[in-house]
Amino acid sequence: MKRAIHRKKRLNLRWVVGLVLIIVVPIALVVLVAYVVEVPPGDAAVGKPLPDFSVPQFPQGTLTFSQFRGRPVVINYLAAWCGPCWQELPYFQNEWMKHRDKGLVVIGISLQDSPKTVEYMVSRIGLDFPIGMDETGVVASRVFRIMGMPTTYFIDRKGVVQGVWRGPIHPKSLRQQIEKIL
Numbered sequence: 001m002k003r004a005i006h007r008k009k010r011l012n013l014r015w016v017v018g019l020v021l022i023i024v025v026p027i028a029l030v031v032l033v034a035y036v037v038e039v040p041p042g043d044a045a046v047g048k049p050l051p052d053f054s055v056p057q058f059p060q061g062t063l064t065f066s067q068f069r070g071r072p073v074v075i076n077y078l079a080a081w082c083g084p085c086w087q088e089l090p091y092f093q094n095e096w097m098k099h100r101d102k103g104l105v106v107i108g109i110s111l112q113d114s115p116k117t118v119e120y121m122v123s124r125i126g127l128d129f130p131i132g133m134d135e136t137g138v139v140a141s142r143v144f145r146i147m148g149m150p151t152t153y154f155i156d157r158k159g160v161v162q163g164v165w166r167g168p169i170h171p172k173s174l175r176q177q178i179e180k181i182l
Contacts, residue, residue: 044144049159053143055109055132058118063107063132071103072181073155077140078108080117082149084168089125091171095178096129102182103157107132111140111149156181 043051050065057063065073076092078085089108096106106129110118118133140146144153147166154163154177163177 043142044153044161044164046161046164048161050153050155050161051143053139055134055139058110058115058122058131058133063130068105068107069159070157071105072157072178073105073107073153074178074181075107075109075144075153075155077111077134077144077146077149077151079111079149080113080121085150086121086125088150088168088174089121089127091169091174093125093127093129094171095174099178099182104178104182105130109134109139111146112137152177154178154181 052064052066054062054064074092074095076085076089078089092106092108096104108127108129109132110121111134113121113133113135115133118131121127122131134140137146144151150168152165152169152174153161154165156162162181165173165177169177
């Protein structure tokens with residue numbers, strides 16, 4: 001009887017350890033890549049104008065960067081599998097609500113997520129700023145050279161990239177970056 005209980009506890013412990021490894025390791029790798037890897041500058045380099053790009057907009061239509069020229073823009077690359085993305089998206093929602101009367105535009109771009117997954121994320125978190133869908137990853141690789149999630153770009157009213165934040169962003173840091181482009 002004691003052996004059966006001991007064996008059951010060992011199986012439960014193995015299951016918990018396995019589950020933690022499946023969840024924690026990928027998230028840790030994403031954060032590590034975001035902080036450690038040197039990303040070669042793409043077309044979206046600090047101090048340069050962001051080139052125009054288009055992605056499908058959720059739930060329909062097309063989101064084109066040029067439609068926001070003359071306004072400060074925050075572009076946050078995210079993914080449904082990215083835990084830190086889920087954590088920081090409410091910060092972006094709050095800042096957008098606070099500063100949209102000053103012209104601020106916040107755009108989330110979901111990388112390689114299905115429309116159904118994006119719909120779940122948007123409704124679950126309660127996002128109402130524009131969400132683009134880079135389902136193939138072409139814009140992420142050619143324009144932004146995204147190497148890790150999340151990655152955020154801060155673009156001023158002239159369309160010039162003023163900052164890039166790789167990895168999760170704290171609300172205070174987000175506010176500071178937004179103040180620079182308002």
